[in-house]
Amino acid sequence: MAVAAQTSAATSGPSTRETLLQIRKIVMYAVLIAFGAAMIFPFIFAVSSSFKTLPDIADNPAGIIPQPITTEAYNSVLTSQQSNFPRWTFNSAFVAVVVTIGRVFFSSLAGYALARLNFPGKQAAFFTFLGTMMIPLIVLLVPRYIILTQLGMTGTYQGIIVPMLVDAFGIFMMKQFFESIPREIEEAAFVDGAGRFVIFFRVILPMATPALAALSIFAFQGAWNDFLNALIVVISNRDLYTLPLGLAILRGAQGNTLIWNQFFAGSVITTLPMAIIFFAFQRYFVEGVNYSGLAGQ
Amino acid sequence: MSNVSIRAPGLPTTRTSFERFLLPLAGVGLGALIGAVIVAAIAVHYTIELDLPFDQALRERGFGEPLLLIAILAAIGLPLLFGALGFMRSSMNLNPITAPGRFTLAYILATFALGYGVTLILFLLNASAALQLGVLLLSLIAGLVMGLMRLESDTRQEWMAGFIFIAPAVLILLIFVIIPILFALYVSLRDWDGLSPVLNSDYIGTENYARLLVDDGIKQRNFFLALKNTIYYTLGVVPVQTAIALILATIANQRWLRGRNLFRTAFYFPSITSSIVVSIIFLWLFQRNGIINRGLDLVLPGFEPVAWTGNSDGVLHNIFGLFGISPDTSSPAIKGILDTEIAGLDIWNWLSGPSVTLLAIMILNVWTTIGTMMLIFLAALQNIPTQLYEAASVDGATARQQFFRMTIPMLRPTLYFVITIGLIGCLQVFDQIYVIGGDRTTMSVAYRVYQSGFEDSDMSLATATAFILFVIIFIFTMIQRRITGDKAA
Numbered sequence: 001m002a003v004a005a006q007t008s009a010a011t012s013g014p015s016t017r018e019t020l021l022q023i024r025k026i027v028m029y030a031v032l033i034a035f036g037a038a039m040i041f042p043f044i045f046a047v048s049s050s051f052k053t054l055p056d057i058a059d060n061p062a063g064i065i066p067q068p069i070t071t072e073a074y075n076s077v078l079t080s081q082q083s084n085f086p087r088w089t090f091n092s093a094f095v096a097v098v099v100t101i102g103r104v105f106f107s108s109l110a111g112y113a114l115a116r117l118n119f120p121g122k123q124a125a126f127f128t129f130l131g132t133m134m135i136p137l138i139v140l141l142v143p144r145y146i147i148l149t150q151l152g153m154t155g156t157y158q159g160i161i162v163p164m165l166v167d168a169f170g171i172f173m174m175k176q177f178f179e180s181i182p183r184e185i186e187e188a189a190f191v192d193g194a195g196r197f198v199i200f201f202r203v204i205l206p207m208a209t210p211a212l213a214a215l216s217i218f219a220f221q222g223a224w225n226d227f228l229n230a231l232i233v234v235i236s237n238r239d240l241y242t243l244p245l246g247l248a249i250l251r252g253a254q255g256n257t258l259i260w261n262q263f264f265a266g267s268v269i270t271t272l273p274m275a276i277i278f279f280a281f282q283r284y285f286v287e288g289v290n291y292s293g294l295a296g297q
Numbered sequence: 298m299s300n301v302s303i304r305a306p307g308l309p310t311t312r313t314s315f316e317r318f319l320l321p322l323a324g325v326g327l328g329a330l331i332g333a334v335i336v337a338a339i340a341v342h343y344t345i346e347l348d349l350p351f352d353q354a355l356r357e358r359g360f361g362e363p364l365l366l367i368a369i370l371a372a373i374g375l376p377l378l379f380g381a382l383g384f385m386r387s388s389m390n391l392n393p394i395t396a397p398g399r400f401t402l403a404y405i406l407a408t409f410a411l412g413y414g415v416t417l418i419l420f421l422l423n424a425s426a427a428l429q430l431g432v433l434l435l436s437l438i439a440g441l442v443m444g445l446m447r448l449e450s451d452t453r454q455e456w457m458a459g460f461i462f463i464a465p466a467v468l469i470l471l472i473f474v475i476i477p478i479l480f481a482l483y484v485s486l487r488d489w490d491g492l493s494p495v496l497n498s499d500y501i502g503t504e505n506y507a508r509l510l511v512d513d514g515i516k517q518r519n520f521f522l523a524l525k526n527t528i529y530y531t532l533g534v535v536p537v538q539t540a541i542a543l544i545l546a547t548i549a550n551q552r553w554l555r556g557r558n559l560f561r562t563a564f565y566f567p568s569i570t571s572s573i574v575v576s577i578i579f580l581w582l583f584q585r586n587g588i589i590n591r592g593l594d595l596v597l598p599g600f601e602p603v604a605w606t607g608n609s610d611g612v613l614h615n616i617f618g619l620f621g622i623s624p625d626t627s628s629p630a631i632k633g634i635l636d637t638e639i640a641g642l643d644i645w646n647w648l649s650g651p652s653v654t655l656l657a658i659m660i661l662n663v664w665t666t667i668g669t670m671m672l673i674f675l676a677a678l679q680n681i682p683t684q685l686y687e688a689a690s691v692d693g694a695t696a697r698q699q700f701f702r703m704t705i706p707m708l709r710p711t712l713y714f715v716i717t718i719g720l721i722g723c724l725q726v727f728d729q730i731y732v733i734g735g736d737r738t739t740m741s742v743a744y745r746v747y748q749s750g751f752e753d754s755d756m757s758l759a760t761a762t763a764f765i766l767f768v769i770i771f772i773f774t775m776i777q778r779r780i781t782g783d784k785a786a
Contacts, residue, residue, distance in 0.1 A: 028548045035545060036563040039668065042578045043566065045588065049581075061581075062588050110466035119459030120398040125467055132474045136770060138725050138743045139763040142750045143477035143484065146491070163473040166466045196458035225571040227728050232751065244573040251577060251732055256607075260581060267574040278569050282562065285569070289672040 043271075050074070050264035057260050073261035077269070080262075083250055084238065085269055092224055092242040093273070095160050099223035102165040104216050108208065110166075111174025112200055116186065129168040137228060145232045157240065159233040164223055170215050177211035178204065214288035217281055224274055243270040316447075319391055319403050324383025326406030328376035329413035333433070335371040339364055345496055352420075372417070376410065393447050397456075404444030405437055412436020481760040491756035498757070505761035510640075518641030520762060522737060523745040524769075525642065529651040530741065531723040531773075533659050534666075539716055542667045543708075546674030547700065552683070561675070565668040572665070576732035579661045580606065605657045609738040611649025612656050652738035658729045666722065670715050677711040678704070720773050724766065742766045 044064060049057050050073055052066040060067070077085050113119070114126055144163060145154070153159035181204065189199045205212075227244040234240040241249065247266050251258065278285060315322075340351035342364070355365055393400040413436070416429045445453050485505055489498035509520040545564065549557055567575060582588050583605035590602040617623060635645040651659065681704070689699050705712070727743040734740070740748075742762065750759030 025553065028551065028554075032545065032548055032554075032560050035541075035667075036560055038664070039563050039567055042575075042582060043570075045582070046574075046578050058586075061586075062591065106465045106469070109462040113459045113462035117455055117459040117462065119456040119463075120401065122459065122463075125463050128467065128470065128475070132470050134771070134774075135474060135478055136721065136725050136767065138727065138746055139481065139767045140474060140477050141746060142491075142756050142759045142763065143481040144473055145750075146480065146484075146495075146756070147472065147477055162469065166469040168470070171466060196454060200458075200462075221569055225569075227571070227573055227731075231731075231747075244571045247571075247577060248573045248728075248732055251573075251580075258580075263577050263581075267577055270571050270574050274569050274571070275566075278566070279562075285565065286561070286672060286676075289565075289669060289676065 046264045046267055050261060050268045052261055054259065054261055073259075073265040074269075077262050077265045082253075083246060083266070084241070085243075085246070085266060087239060088241050088243050088246040089269060091157075091240055092244075092270075095157065095164075095226075095230075095242060096220050096223040098161050099164045100216050100219040102161070103167065103170055103219040103223075104212055106166050107170030107215060108174045108178075108205065108212065109200075110171045111176075112178050112204060114171065114175045115178035116183075117196070129171050133168040133172075141228070141232060148233060154233055155237040155240065156234075160226075160230050160240075160242070164226065164229060167222075170219065173215055173218075174208070174211060177208055181207060210284070210287060213281065213284045217277070217284045218288045220277065221274065315407070316391075319407055320386065320389055321380050321383035322407035322410045323403040324406075325376045325380035326408070326410035326413065328374075328379030329410055330406070331379075332371040332373075332375040333413070335375075336368045339368045352423075376413065380410075394449060397448050397452050401441070401444035401448065404447070405440035408436045408440030408443065409433070412439075481763065484757055485760040485764055487757050489757045490754045491750065492754065501757075505757050506765070508758070509761055509765060513641065516758065519737075519740070520742075520745065520765075521640040521642055523740045523742045525647060526651060526655055526738070526740055527724060527726070527742045530655060530659055530662075530726060531720060533651065533656075534662050534723050535716060535719040538663045538666050538670060538719055539712070541663065542670035542715065543674050543712075545667065546671045546678055547704065549671065549675055550678040561672065564671050567665045568668040570665075572728040573732055575661065575665055576658075576729045579657065579664075579729075580733050583657045603653065606654055606733065607736070608653035609736070610653055611646075611651065612653060613648060613650030614645075615653070616650075617648075654734055655739045658726070658733055658739065661729055661733075662723065662726065666719065670719070673711060673715055674708065677708055681707050717774055721770055724770050724773065742769075 045062070048064050048066055049061070051069050051071065052063075053068070053070055053072065056063070056067055077083060110125075110129070114122065114129075148154050148159050148163075153162070185203060185207075186199055189203050194202070225244060226242065227248060230242045230245045231248075234242075234245070235249075243266070247263070247270060250266070251263070343349050343351050343354045354362070355368075358365055389399075390396045391400050391403055412432050415436075416432050419429050419432065445456065448456070484495065486500060486502055487495065487498045488501045488504070489495050508514065508516045510517065548554070549560055584590075585602055585604050587605075589605065590600075594600045594602070614623070635648075636643050638644075639647065685703065686699055689703060694702070725743045726741045727747065730739050730741050730744045731747075734744075743766065746759050746763045746766065749755045749762060
């Protein structure tokens with residue numbers, strides 16, 4: 001629409017052209033604001049509803065200010081026997097932190113090896129990593145469950161954590177970053193007599209902080225929001241539910257009569273840590289998306 | 298150290314007597330390795346299918362049985378044959394300096410040949426299988442260590458670092474991706490409930506795939522229902538999310554724009570939120586007396602509230618209905634055609650589109666993903682030099698021409714990337730269905746995998762369904778690659 005305005009502007013006189021440009025700008029702002037509002041309002045509704053009473057939610061769903069404001073939903077969610085949100089929050093945090101550390105560490109090790117070291121089997125490893133990127137999680141659902149059962153890892157933390165410790169995307173992201181570091185830096189350290197491990201940990205890794213930060217954010221987000229992986233591994237052990245799994249199972253248990261304010265309280269608890277990290281490290285989120293976008297080029 | 302003598306490049310290696318016979322021995326080792334694999338396959342066949350331990354079969358049935366004859370020929374004949382070939386090709390470069398990879402491989406194969414000889418003797422002496430396997434494994438490791446010791450220390454150090462750096466990633470992907478995918482392929486050819494030992498289940502070949510794809514019945518019907526839903530879902534979501542993301546990114550890339558970061562934050566926020574949380578919020582928004590219906594009521598006078606959840610009516614069915622088209626009002630001849638079943642679903646069902654509830658989930662998916670896609674487009678747009686646009690403007694190119702003739706072609710690789718991740722995501726839709734839908738009319742193929750495996754205890758059907766989905770994803774990705782083109786690959 002805005003594009004069409006510009007087309008006709010090209011053939012009109014200068015003054016109409018000015019006005020049309022102004023109109024075009026206004027239309028563009030309007031589009032951005034409309035979509036921005038559509039993105040944010042559902043969350044505003046959710047937060048405000050989490051402080052509402054049930055009748056208030058039913059009568060006045062779109063009201064931003066709760067009448068009255070109450071923390072009743074949070075109290076019942078945090079103390080309820082049916083759910084176990086304090087424990088689930090700990091589980092989510094524990095899983096996400098361990099997965100993030102592991103994924104960043106293993107991805108940078110493997111990424112560095114692919115980028116800089118020559119050894120037999122490197123090509124094979126490269127294509128193995130590339131191939132695993134093409135395999136969707138849903139295809140692995142059943143066999144991974146079976147292997148975890150064989151290893152006695154269902155219903156345990158390690159069952160959720162270990163399969164998520166490595167993903168090929170992180171390896172390629174780190175590989176790409178390491179390739180952008182000039183070789184001379186390593187060669188200088190090498191001439192000084194430093195070994196490969198020393199060079200990697202003391203020289204290369206500290207230079208990779210931006211990439212490591214971006215990957216950490218990606219890994220944390222993936223682990224914190226993971227649902228499918230946790231669903232098959234710990235469904236039998238309510239104490240090990242992560243927040244998304246707990247919410248989904250509660251929703252299933254309550255059928256069509258949901259206690260909405262409690263669900264919104266649970267949703268806020270699930271979203272808040274991620275939101276805080278997002279606002280604190282926004283730059284790295286954007287950087288991470290840029291990396292993934294560039295990976296596609 | 299011995300390798301001091303071989304450090305100077307160009308000098309011939311000082312060779313041990315073992316290394317003088319490296320190539321023929323490596324030949325024997327290669328033959329032994331291939332032979333061992335053949336023997337192992339035959340042994341597994343005897344133990345599992347015929348319930349007869351291999352060595353017992355060998356003693357009782359001897360050479361009479363063709364399979365056992367093949368096993369013996371492979372175990373003895375192949376090593377001899379490859380060893381002889383090694384003798385003839387003595388000109389091969391096995392210098393540890395100029396060909397370290399080939400040298401080490403030959404070393405491993407040569408020690409394996411020795412280990413294999415010992416194992417054959419142990420087998421004749423009736424030693425335990427564990428001892429035989431141990432000797433084989435030990436000979437491989439010994440070869441690797443000895444081969445590495447003979448290399449230049451720089452090469453060795455680099456290799457060791459490479460192996461150690463790559464090992465954790467390879468190990469975890471091996472255990473949790475590669476072995477599972479091979480195991481899944483195996484399971485999909487059997488009739489296994491996931492509870493009893495898998496070896497006790499029957500081998501039924503491609504029967505599971507046939508039940509899903511060609512054999513009339515409830516399994517085929519359920520699968521094609523899920524497939525129909527998934528295809529409508531994907532074809533509906535991907536173009537819309539890509540187009541909106543591209544438009545928003547183009548606007549956000551305008552130089553005069555203020556508050557770019559604010560918009561970027563707002564658009565990206567849904568992407569960082571848990572799919573479960575987002576689904577719960579949308580479940581609420583789309584309730585009968587929820588905000589979406591109330592909002593539509595404000596905008597459209599005389600609007601009838603839509604039951605978004607639990608609504609099995611096809612969207613296209615409803616639209617056709619507005620024009621008075623439905624199977625019930627059609628002439629008998631047309632009704633006959635519309636009632637014809639293809640793959641378990643009647644034609645009208647195929648044509649009726651996604652259910653209203655699925656449409657709500659599609660809207661939700663578009664809403665969550667455009668933020669990420671917009672950021673990817675924006676990053677690519679910012680890489681296009683502004684001088685190009687300035688030059689084009691000077692030459693009189695309109696904004697529309699600039700967009701379609703310059704921006705789109707330059708964004709081609711990014712476009713390919715975004716559409717592909719959109720396709721892959723949509724074809725696998727699961728979480729949102731789990732929370733919002735889960736009944737027949739929102740059933741996706743991914744949800745069908747979960748349901749067959751974990752609710753109906755039919756692991757074989759679940760893995761077969763998953764593989765068909767895998768193939769579909771693969772084909773879509775390939776078609777996509779063809780259409781958007783050359784450079785992207």
